[in-house]
Amino acid sequence: MTEIVSTDDTLGGAPRIKGRRIGVHHITTRVFDGDVPPEQVAAEYDLELADVYRALTYYYDHPEEIRKLQERHPSPPDDVRVFQSPEDFEQRDTSPKEA
DSSP states (O other): OOOEEOOTTSGGGOOEETTSSOBHHHHHIIIIISOOOHHHHHHHHTOOHHHHHHHHHHHHHOHHHHHHHHHHSOOOOTTSOOOOSHHHHHTOOOSOOOO
């Protein structure tokens, strides 16, 4: 069972899975904003399912800390596409943008 840690030199001090550069915010974004099931997130990040649930629990147990992190590091604008895997890159929309 892995714990959630915060160190200044990794992910800017954001809470993360110990021994990994996978932040609580990475996991919560995939589950809550991406509607990805926790089982799939665990597989994508090569984590134990318990680690994903631990990150989700941390999110709910520390709402003020998470809110402050979100203020310092806001989500990208809606017109910015975030790639999660090589498949996303291959499927990107390459059509020219309208002015």
